[in-house]
Amino acid sequence: xxxLVLTGPGRAEVQEVEPPVAAPGQxxxxxxxxxxxxxxxxxxxxxxxxxxxGRSWYPLRPGHxxxxxxxxxxxxxxxxxxxxRVTGDTMLGCGRCERCRSGRHHVCAELAEIGISLGRPGAxxxxxxxxxxxxxxxxxxxxxxxxALVEPGANALxxxxxxxxxxxxxxxxxxxxxxxxxxxxxxxxxxxxxxxxGRDPEGLRLARSLGFAAWTRPELPxxxxxxxxxxxxxxxxxxxxxxxxxxxxxxxYIGLAAAPSTLDTxxxxxxxxxxxxxxxxxAGLRGxxxxxxxxxxxxxxxxxxxxxxxxxxxxxxGHRPAExxxxxxxxxxxxx
Numbered sequence: 001x002x003x004l005v006l007t008g009p010g011r012a013e014v015q016e017v018e019p020p021v022a023a024p025g026q027x028x029x030x031x032x033x034x035x036x037x038x039x040x041x042x043x044x045x046x047x048x049x050x051x052x053x054g055r056s057w058y059p060l061r062p063g064h065x066x067x068x069x070x071x072x073x074x075x076x077x078x079x080x081x082x083x084x085r086v087t088g089d090t091m092l093g094c095g096r097c098e099r100c101r102s103g104r105h106h107v108c109a110e111l112a113e114i115g116i117s118l119g120r121p122g123a124x125x126x127x128x129x130x131x132x133x134x135x136x137x138x139x140x141x142x143x144x145x146x147x148a149l150v151e152p153g154a155n156a157l158x159x160x161x162x163x164x165x166x167x168x169x170x171x172x173x174x175x176x177x178x179x180x181x182x183x184x185x186x187x188x189x190x191x192x193x194x195x196x197x198g199r200d201p202e203g204l205r206l207a208r209s210l211g212f213a214a215w216t217r218p219e220l221p222x223x224x225x226x227x228x229x230x231x232x233x234x235x236x237x238x239x240x241x242x243x244x245x246x247x248x249x250x251x252x253y254i255g256l257a258a259a260p261s262t263l264d265t266x267x268x269x270x271x272x273x274x275x276x277x278x279x280x281x282x283a284g285l286r287g288x289x290x291x292x293x294x295x296x297x298x299x300x301x302x303x304x305x306x307x308x309x310x311x312x313x314x315x316x317x318g319h320r321p322a323e324x325x326x327x328x329x330x331x332x333x334x335x336x
Contacts, residue, residue, distance in 0.1 A: 002334070003125030004312050006060040009046030012313040017061075020121070020129035022074035027081055027132050029088075031334045033148040033306070034123040035065030036315050038177075038233070039116060044316040047258060055117040063122030063332075064090040064115040067138060067147025077132045085142075087150045087289070089134040090114050091280045106280040124312055126334050136285050139293045145306070146292040148331055149182075149299045153288035154281025155254060156182035156231075160190065161284070162252040162276040163227035167191030172225040174241055175232035175255055176203030176214065178328045181302055183229050183254075184212050186288075189296040195223075198232075206326045210301060220244075231255045239263040247271045254278040302327040308336030 001019040006012050022028045040062045042048035050056035067087045073079055092112045093105030100108050114130070115122020121129070138147050156179050165171055171187050173180045176198035184194040184207065196207045196214040207214035215221070227250045228241040235257040242263050245251050251273055268275060281288070291297040304327035307315065315321070315330050324330070 001126040002309055003061050003121070004063070004309060006044055006058055006062060008058050010044065010317070012044055012316055014309055014312070017125070019127050022072040022077070022129065024075040025077060025131055025133070026074045026129050027070045027077055027135065028072040029066075029068035029086060029128045029130055030071050031066055031068040031123050031126060031128055032085070033067055033144040034063045034332045034334060035148045035152065036312065036330045036332060037065055037152070039064070040124075041316055043116070050117055057119070060119075061121040061125060062115045063124030063128075064113065065148050065151040066123030066128065067142075067144055067150065068123075068128065070135075071127075073132070081132060081135065085138040085147065086135045087138060087147050087285070088114070088130045088136060089282050089285060090116070090151060091282050092120065092131060092134060095133070103283070106282045124309065124332055124334060126309075136289055138289060141293045141295070142289060145300050145303050145331065149302070149329070150285060150288045150292065151281055152178050152329075153182050153186070153292070153297070153299060154284030155179060155278065157186045157284035157287050157291070158281055159183050159229050159231065159252045159254045159278050160186045160192070162278055163187075163192075163229065163250050164274075165192050165227050169193065169226040170223060171195070171227045171229065172197060172244060173229045173231055174198075174237050175230070176200055176207050176328075177231065178302055179254060180229070180231035181207060181210070181328070182299060183231055185210070185297045185299060186291065188212075189291060202326050203328060206301070206328075209326075225249065227252065229254065233257050235259045235261045237261075242267050242271070242273060242275075245271070245273055248273070250274045250276060252276045252278060301325075303329045303331050306331040306333055308332070309334045
């Protein structure tokens with residue numbers, strides 16, 4: 001089968017590789033759609049920290065935002081999965097430790113991540129092997145575009161849940177990329193007043209076209225922000241989030257900067273602010289599927305274009321397809 005392989009920093013190619021076989025407890029999925037994520041780009045450029053700590057290495061097969069159809073099941077897997085459209089959890093814990101047994105498998109000490117770490121092949125390929133325990137069924141209302149947005153949507157949903165806000169309260173999202181826009185969409189679906197701050201003109205225009213108030217830093221009004229989500233990759237914004245949030249509010253950190261970020265814990269303490277870190281969307285997958293299925297969240301405008309597997313390397317290198325719309329997300333159809 002064809003799969004995208006990262007062979008070194010700045011080097012990617014489509015290769016013919018052995019197709020996966022459904023081992024005991026696993027299924028094989030024919031991938032319908034896969035998203036290109038900032039993590040994939042960092043793995044491609046060589047900037048991803050895992051490449052320097054030994055959690056990831058080349059050659060590497062990326063892709064962790066995906067959906068597809070189950071075409072084979074391994075020993076011990078219920079045959080009911082055959083033919084079903086699914087997506088799956090990126091985070092694969094050992095299943096034995098206390099963290100896994102208590103529902104915190106995303107922080108398992110032996111965590112492997114599909115398409116990211118410990119050599120687990122990813123979904124930028126025609127087929128993917130996945131543990132059946134990681135699967136989430138997709139209803140017919142969730143098309144391939146939405147199906148491949150479940151994983152980032154689950155991250156964004158967890159960030160919104162981390163704010164602790166309820167209907168009528170006000171939230172500021174720092175960043176108008178995929179996660180920032182998804183967080184605003186999920187917040188609005190729950191009756192939260194969501195604003196965004198960014199610096200990318202296209203991202204700001206898209207946010208406004210989706211019905212949100214979106215501001216640059218100089219334009220940002222002095223409103224009381226009950227919670228702030230930092231969905232950016234700017235090292236100075238974690239501290240700004242703490243500065244902007246209301247006393248006794250919450251700051252949720254889901255963005256990752258390439259350089260270390262600093263903030264003054266005295267400000268955290270003296271404002272009585274709760275800081276929440278979000279790693280992975282595992283606990284939000286079911287909720288993201290449900291929100292897409294009942295149309296309370298329509299994330300499809302965030303996808304600018306869908307291209308074939310052969311064009312993936314160019315996308316990772318920063319090329320934007322000529323037919324791309326205003327959205328921040330590029331999808332890949334590995335069957336093309």
